[in-house]
Amino acid sequence: MNVMEQPILEMKKISKAFNGITVLDNVDFSVKKGEVHALMGGNGAGKSTLMKILTGVYTADSGDILIEGKPVNIRNYEEAQQNNISMIFQEFSLIPTLTVAQNIYLTREKKTSIGLLDDQDCEKKTEKLLEELGVDIKPDDIVQNLGVGYWQMTEIAKALSQKAKILIMDEPTSSLTKTETEVLFSFINKLKAKGYSIIYISHRMDEIFEICDRITILRDGRYITTETCSDTDLDKVIQHIVGMEFDQAFEWKERPYATDVPPIFEVKNLNAGKVRNINLTIQPGEIVGIAGLMGSGRTELLRSLFGIDHIDSGEILVNGQQKKIKEPRNAIDAGLALIPEDRRMQGLVLEHSVKDNLILPILSKLKKGTFTDNKKANEVSKELVQKLNIKTDNIFKQARLLSGGNQQKIVLAKWLANDPTVLMLDEPTIGVDIGAKTEIVEIIRAMAESGKAVLVVSSELPELLALSDRVIVMHDGSIKKEMQRREIKTEEELQYAIQGF
Ligand SMILES: Nc1ncnc2c1ncn2[C@@H]1O[C@H](COP(=O)(O)OP(=O)(O)OP(=O)(O)O)[C@@H](O)[C@H]1O
Ligand SMILES: [Mg+2]
Incomplete structure (x- = not known):
């Protein structure tokens, strides 16, 4: 075998069961040096479990792991790191109040003679590292002042400073804006060019085809196939993931709803923190989509309507009746429901x-x-x-x-x-697989059809366009634009409207 072709990582015939239930069944997975390798499969297919075996969180019941052809034992995270494997955690492991340099060298920093952290030393090393990686942040930047995208890069820089050669990213873009995602992708390309290997888990198909070289697909704990991205296409990949021919039903159909009856939900002159002067009415059966960039106030609007964030002034009416919403309990009693963005934390x-x-x-x-x-x-x-x-x-x-x-x-x-009478959803399909995404879109439509009001925030424009009867664009806490869905001809048109302020 050509030396260049020798995989940096091989997982062979990995099996794992929990309480007698098999979740990985003889799975093979192999990664080359300098490639971005997507690990794909439906929810519960076994992706995270396979990566937990690679990082020593779980031990496989059987199977082998080889690094550069040599069998290794990985019983805990330290042993994974010794084998140059690092996980870029989704729930960031950084300390927000410390600087980038302090975070990178947190556990291994050189102490000064009086036992304090040697900031100058850390900063010098960090500066060199960031420069090498071409990351546009400074060692003494406080992490919490940086955008989430840069948190991730700090996290990656930290892994590389620990000599990682194989990086695992499990849905890294789920909390990033489009711009941040692009910055991350160009960073990943740089890493690739330097010979690092990246295992990339995501349910977003467009990302996979943009960033990955090869794709391995798992289904129900079994290895299905490994394909080269340039030799396959979206339909084939979806078919392997879902296990059958599958038509992604992200098509918008104009749905009739009653316009000649009073609105079911009204918001009048609402002010709440950064959310300013919101006026909004929704008819029974109508789905209103909220578009906007990260930080435009979309999530904050939903949170204030649901009584999580304090309302400074304004009125909220359900079925024509004014509702006092001071806490979520009041919102629930008023017939409101909020499916929050950060479901693992809040829901x-x-x-x-x-x-x-x-x-x-x-x-x-x-x-x-x-x-x-x-x-x-x-x-x-x-x-x-x-x-x-x-x-x-x-x-x-x-x-x-x-x-x-x-x-x-x-x-x-x-x-x-x-x-609920008014269903509010914040990024309803984050982290959800391709099959379930369309199911969820259908379920939300069915809710509307039964006469409810639906207010949905989504950064995935195809999804927002598939759902909405009307789209409002927020910027800086206010509604800046309102469009009937039928007037929006293309996704680009909406993208343009979102970025046009
Ligand atoms: N500690 C555990 N005990 C019991 N079952 C578990 C445990 N960890 C994982 N599982 C099960 O193993 C299966 C695979 O889960 P895993 O988290 O690997 O899926 P995944 O491919 O990462 O899915 P997703 O895309 O939803 O993140 C699931 O059915 C899950 O319930
Ligand atoms: Mg997972």
Whole structure:
């Protein structure tokens, strides 16, 4: 074998079961030096578990890991690092109040003679590293003052300073704007040119084809195929992921809704922190999409309507009745539901079962005297699991043991069960696989069709365009533009409107 062709990493016939349930079955995976290799598959396919085996979080039941042809044992994260493997964590491991240099050298910094962290030494080394990597930040920048995109680069710089040669990124762009994503991609290209290998996990197909050299696809814990990006196409990849021919139903259909009845939801002159002077009405059955850049106030608007952020002034009306919303409880009572962006943090009790999470908002409806109607609760939970295709062994499994995407689906399902009058969703399909994305779009449409008002924030323009009857564009906390969906001819047109302020 040609030396250049020798993979830097090989995982051979890796199997893993939890409580007798196989989640990885004889999986092969191999990465070359200097390539970006996508690891793809539906929610629960086993991607994160395979990477946890590579980084020593779990031990495989069987199979081998080889680095540059040599078998290695990886029993914990230190041993992964000794083998030049680093994980770029999604939940960032940086300390926001420290500088970039301090974060990079946090655990290994040279101490001065009096035992303090030698900042000058760290900063010099960091400056050199950042320069080499061509990253446009300074060693003494405080991390919390930097954009999220730069957090990630700091995290990567930290990994490289620890001699990493193989970097694992599990959905790195889910909290990045388009511009930040582009900066990250050009950074990844630089790393690639320097010979680093990157394992890239994402559900965003356009990203995969933009940044990756090869793709390995897992389905239900089994290895399906490895393809070279330039020799395959989107349809084939989706077919391998889903396991059948699949038509991505991201097509917008004009849906009729009642315009001759009073609005079901009204916001008048709302001010809340950075959110300024919002006026908005939604008809029953109408879906309003909110577009805007990161920081334009989209999330803040939803949070204030739901009573999480304090409202300074203004009125909120549901079915023509004015509602006082001081806390989420009031919002729920008024018939509002918010599916937050950061669902793992805000929407789930990780230690509770799938079922307990699902029935939380509808507990009062499940009461039989002073007791909860357990039979009904089980029925409802099973129904929701089925409806959203949540992958779990049973409804009693702890939420934290589900894959990332399946956790997202629980939060969606739980608010749908509550049957709200006004459904607000913030980035509803982040982290959700291609099959489930279209399911979720259909479910949101069906909610609207049953006469609800839907307000949805999404940075994925195809999704926003597929859903919305009307799109409002926010900038700097205010609504700057409003467009009927039928007037928007192309995605570029909307992109232009978003960036035009
Ligand atoms: N510690 C655990 N105990 C029991 N089951 C687990 C555990 N960790 C993972 N699983 C199960 O293994 C399967 C694979 O999960 P994994 O997190 O690897 O999926 P994934 O491909 O990363 O999916 P996603 O795209 O949703 O993040 C899931 O069905 C999950 O519930
Ligand atoms: Mg995962």
